[in-house]
Amino acid sequence: MEALELEGVVKRFGDFTAVDDLSFAVAPGEVFGFLGGNGAGKTTSLRMVLDILRPDAGTISVMGHPPGRSASPDLGFLPEERGLYRSMTAIDTIIYLGRLKGMTAGAARREGMALLERFGLAEFARTSVEKLSKGMAQKVQLATAIVNKPRLLLLDEPFSGLDPVNQGLLEEVILGAARDGAAVVFSTHVMQHAERLCDRLLFLAHGRKQFEGTQDEARAALPIQLTLTSNRSPASLEGVAEARELAPRDHGWFDWEVQLQPGQDPGDLLERCTSTGFPLRRFEQRRASMHDVFLHIVGGAEARS
Numbered sequence: 001m002e003a004l005e006l007e008g009v010v011k012r013f014g015d016f017t018a019v020d021d022l023s024f025a026v027a028p029g030e031v032f033g034f035l036g037g038n039g040a041g042k043t044t045s046l047r048m049v050l051d052i053l054r055p056d057a058g059t060i061s062v063m064g065h066p067p068g069r070s071a072s073p074d075l076g077f078l079p080e081e082r083g084l085y086r087s088m089t090a091i092d093t094i095i096y097l098g099r100l101k102g103m104t105a106g107a108a109r110r111e112g113m114a115l116l117e118r119f120g121l122a123e124f125a126r127t128s129v130e131k132l133s134k135g136m137a138q139k140v141q142l143a144t145a146i147v148n149k150p151r152l153l154l155l156d157e158p159f160s161g162l163d164p165v166n167q168g169l170l171e172e173v174i175l176g177a178a179r180d181g182a183a184v185v186f187s188t189h190v191m192q193h194a195e196r197l198c199d200r201l202l203f204l205a206h207g208r209k210q211f212e213g214t215q216d217e218a219r220a221a222l223p224i225q226l227t228l229t230s231n232r233s234p235a236s237l238e239g240v241a242e243a244r245e246l247a248p249r250d251h252g253w254f255d256w257e258v259q260l261q262p263g264q265d266p267g268d269l270l271e272r273c274t275s276t277g278f279p280l281r282r283f284e285q286r287r288a289s290m291h292d293v294f295l296h297i298v299g300g301a302e303a304r305s
């Protein structure tokens, strides 16, 4: 059974369609990146999974249940807008949220203390939230999201506002939860996080899915790019779509950025260079970043609107 499944989900606010015919599924143990620019519809989609908003069309299934109370014990959520009861202590905050998800006070306390220990906050367990630094309070909120060991963990822009050390801690939490069998969905517009963590990802623009698949599948959408160093222009080589001079080297040699024609194989081009005596000092395939891929796939969708 999928941990989360959306089928043809639509959400409108008046005449405005914020989420448009969105379908995807996330399996247990998978880290799924939900990527889109500002206003793409990420938060609205997550709010429908949490039953804070109701879709106008389509269906959502959380561990086989419709969103709502029956799904709550299986769910963990870190909202984009962080906020805790300021006068409550760190541990009481975690126990309170744990109880809302159906845990006993004893179990929530035990797990809460273990998490505070893990996050380096054990000595602040009885400190009220208002006396904690912003980063500490964010870690308490993260603890509230995972205290019940959720089978579906939803994180809305979880990295924003975290320093590099705490970003690393959050990455460990995400990967650890997935290793323990949870499905983890996190939204972000920072592609580097997605690149390091995601098994699969979805690109959203204007509420519509532009791509869903693995990182390798996403990279395959981009034309293959190579960097060559030669004293001749590779522009007229068979299979080359575009060649751009990058930087001059010594004695008339240059670095070239080369884009292959669709379906062309870099190995075939290298063989052709060797067999025709094309001068080469370097022949390297460039690995596209998720940022490049996102701009390639979603850039067009942004421009169309």
Ligand SMILES: Nc1ncnc2c1ncn2[C@@H]1O[C@H](COP(=O)(O)OP(=O)(O)OP(=O)(O)O)[C@@H](O)[C@H]1O
Pocket: 013, 016, 018, 036, 037, 038, 039, 040, 041, 042, 043, 044, 045, 080, 189
């Ligand atoms: N309650 C609402 N009423 C009217 N419009 C809304 C409402 N909530 C969201 N929207 C609109 O729906 C669109 C999607 O918003 P959403 O918050 O889901 O985007 P997002 O992808 O999470 O963006 P961001 O990264 O900026 O948080 C935006 O244009 C937003 O203005």
